[in-house]
Amino acid sequence: MAKGRVSGEITQKAIREASIRLIARHGYHGVSLRTLADEIGIQAASLYNHIENKQDLLFVLLRGIMEDLVAEVAQKVAQEQGTLSKLCTFVAAHVEFHARRQPEVFIGTMELRSLLPENRLVLVALRDRHEELLQSLVDAGIRERAFSVPSARVATFAILALLNGVANWYRKNGRHSIPDLQRMYVELTLNLLGTSPAVQELLRSRDFTQPPPAATGVKGSRRSPPAPAP
Template sequence: MSRTAGSHGPATLAAIRKAGLRLIYEHGYEALTLRRLAADVGILSGSLYNHIKTKQDLLFTLVRNHMTDLLANLDQALAGLDDPVAALAAFVRLHVTYHMERRYEVYIANSELRSLEPENRATIVAMRERYERQLIEILDHGVAAGRFRVADTRVGAFAIIAMLTGICTWYRPDGPLGPEEIVRIHTDLVMQGLAG
């Protein structure tokens, strides 16, 4: 196989990550072969090692990049929000929107956590816990202020995240509802469920 014209450095690495994301989403991590990945990118199999160390390195990078982006977006969405109701609405908007736009990344981060080696898994779990903690803190603040009613904010946070993440299983960009309407429905459901 000949090298794809213009495929070098950062462009090739981006192509490898994009193809890896799609192939893992479609076939699963275990079924992914580096030969297939190289063929999809248009490079020789041995050339992959100029860009990734191993298949595990690729998976970890994809999941870590997803979590890094999610956390950065959440930090930005919550910046300057002291009111727990406003913060919760921002959390819901960010989570639902991100999960509609980044379905491949979300699916892989959830379904292939089991495929990460222990050290890599521990890193990702710590990042997930940081994300969950931010929602727990919002709920704690809302309960303390008398704005939310929830018996256990940790359980409440897990329930909210599970409900919101479910969008990955049914959302279609060509569906009857637009993103704004979907965000509004989810926000209403969460707020009504926590009404104090």
């Protein structure tokens, strides 16, 4: 019994990792359950012991990524005091997540459109919650006269696009470490929000050298997603 459960968990993990690899390369519509089973080395029929169907597989994958992002970032932000500290923590946690779990985030961006409408709504609600947290920090910073931007809403979209971009170019063995990225993106975001150099100097003294939490995503995936266009 115990052995059955362990073996089931191993298969679940193999399905997850193979799906991410295949969907990143061929897109959701370009991957059949047969290809997935071949990649893992099991019979196509056996897949149904582990997943409902292909759409459900995608949904569970994307929902898991988004739930992790929203929860991790919100938890870290809640531990901080003051708008500026919270904002910097949001940026650092979002960037760290996007670098550490890059292949999954990449699929999340690409395949949202492949979800059935009712599944997509769940993802959009999660994403909205994340966006609202950032927007509330931008709003607070504007009220406190720490930030100066033409529109809080557009600045929120702009910051998220900027930060999400990390997943498009970050390479695990590239020239920048994750703490490097966190430091640079905090500085760029504070710049973008029109904060004064003095405030930035203060916040640049933050420590981004603590090790990131243990990765729960796919490890060792060697394939980089295509670079963004244009």
